[in-house]
Amino acid sequence: MIRYKEYADELAQRIDAGHLKPGDRLPSVREVKRQRGVSASTVFSAYYLLEKQGYVEARNRSGYYVSAKAPLAAAGRRAAIAQAHAMPVDYSSLVFHILSQARQRELVPLGSAFPSPELFPLDQLAVSMGRALRRMDPWHTVDDLAVGNLALRRRLSMRYGMLGMDVAPAELVITSGAMEALNLALEVTTQPGDVVAIETPAFYGALQALERRGLRAVEVATHPRTGVELDSLRRVLDAHPVKACWFMPTFQNPLGCTMADDAKAQLVALLTARQIALIEDDVYGELHHGARRPPPAKAWDRDGWVLHCGSFSKSLAPGYRIGWVAAGRFAAALARHKMMSSLSTALPSQLAILDFLQERSFERHLRSLRHALARQQAAALRAIEQYFPAETKVTRPQGGYFVWVELPAHINALSLHRQAVQRGIGIAPGQLFSADHRYSHHLRINLGHPGDLRTEAALKVLGEIMQRRGNAVAVS
Template structure:
């Protein structure tokens, strides 16, 4: 449902969805009569009825003759969770660049229904406020910032990030932080600091396609670890790997991994850290989705559990505030000097003005309110998407139930080919991410990832439905 809903019936529908998603209206609850709701909200009976009918069409409410409208009993959770991926024992080189370029090309095409790219719609971000901060900084001190800044980045921005570190449960000083060009550069700096060409890196499976691309370009090999949609990677498999093979580093998501959405429990994170420390293998963690959590508390990143002793932390503002500013950061602990050297060698420093503007925005205190509303929005988007999948995809479909992030991972029976679905969908103007781009060994061809970074609207809903219908037709052949 669109948060900028312009019609009264859309606003009412949105309100009801919010109450269902936050648990106020439980499944099976009878809604107030159309007359009562029209009086409560000071709208006409036909407007109230239009809202109820819209929600009925979307499968959110069911109408019972002579009785009224009820919250539909959960379809949510009726579809099973995707399977845990299987172990792949051999380290392999990665060859994914063609697939990445193809996906990014389509995912950035604004003419397509946007289910392909795991990025929030700019309309949901604080672009106006950031623009104003940028313009102010340029107007007041433009020439002053038209210089090389320190390789480590602007002190004000590092201070703001350090202040926020209390929320992740790990005290940081500005000196612990180096500003990067997005999380992507943070991961590149980390990998080049701890590994050299030909080394093996342990990763989740499925994993973020951009990480695979980075491994390919750096000439690093990948070992894909079995990963469960709710519990994360199989620690036993990691321990076995480390006993049998030299691994230079392990790269994991801190929470809500892309694309599975899994997050490890704190106890498992502790166990994993112990296994890595025992073998002297550093952990590079990617916490780019950490602030997009739907539960009460932000999940703790690994660095908060080992105090940074064996962890390199990477994150950015790309998923929550400003993907176009390309601002991320790295906390590299014992590897900080190597990371600084590489930052200097690769790019000298990051552009100054965007850092100054972002620091001013963070200092204004608006970020937390923004995050709260973004989380609510993404949670609602994913709930809507789940409902639509349940209503339109084949009965054998499995779907993830992430507690944060902005995407769902869908698994269909083995014979299903998401590449074929991808081509058909593009012809219909719909983009999504086919499953095989998330694996070094090009597995998961029967899977797909749908992103929900845009406000829910009729075109997105129709796009998801269409994918479900196509999948049904393909499986029925």
């Protein structure tokens, strides 16, 4: 059992038995660290889990106490014991707890995974949907169910062609967002129990997907500027029976790093030689700050071992849930898995996006979006330099809308998160981005809300919470 869950379960049993009663103060984090020899993040994770379950409550500047609702939580626990052994290992509890807070609209959304919906042409998309549905051939509701609308796949094929890539419509499968694309890619390249190589720190969605499928993860060293370190990957491949790699070579979440073109070419060549699939998560590729979009690793794929996964959710149409996979040699198998799982992707959303791409200027929208995100990043980096501790390091990505912040080692990100929420600010603590809750003094900060005037004030408050101001912040 994971150490924080073991400690949380122990406390829950004591509360169930009445040994700890409502109003009793739990041991401080410092006390538990000393007595049990665990990290502060382990203790915070245990208390967060108990808080979510209704056993404890946090009191500002005072600590954690047994909640008045604890008897109800205990009753629910006893009712659930019969199914407890059927539950998977729950890495996701901490993620769900923190991200559910991040989605609260009243919080400054520095911990959100999404850009501001106000950045997107939703009114125009609504017009496109109405026009597309009026023109729709009824037979389109049954044509191309699993693989998606042919005209949209042709349009995507044309966009690949703009990058100098030859991706045929027959290789493409339209999915319900990028997460379905990535999960389908896992299904066709692995079996439960297989080993998958991932970056570190990693996108928590990848960790959850591996957990859900019963896969084992092995981490590859990832540089905060240049991405996956190929020497580290070679050592991993030599030591482990890796069946697939799940990487974000362009604007990686959470680091924001991008592999150089020659490194991407070497990555594809290395995996192709070993016949290992590369699941390429490329949902931020369109959000580059420079004049040129970095080509995906798929651009160097000649033998079909790269499954390139994209989405319109971050670049055009949040909530429409339209993603895709350029699945290479796995295209037929992936289409079968798509049919067996969700059958098809919602046709109105596909047709609305197709109409927008045909009738309106997607490129003009993208230019505006990219400029807004680049301006916001520059402003936020200035604020971090001004307000955060002098020892802070922060990445400076060339695209996307995340920065990764390394704080002084004595600052615990989960503790900072709890205090920030009390001040109306959401952040994503570094513990979310590894299965063992490492990166305890790191943050991922979302800069995808340029219209939110609260951002700079929130960064200033975070600096005040950390009780240190000022001086220049090192940029990694």
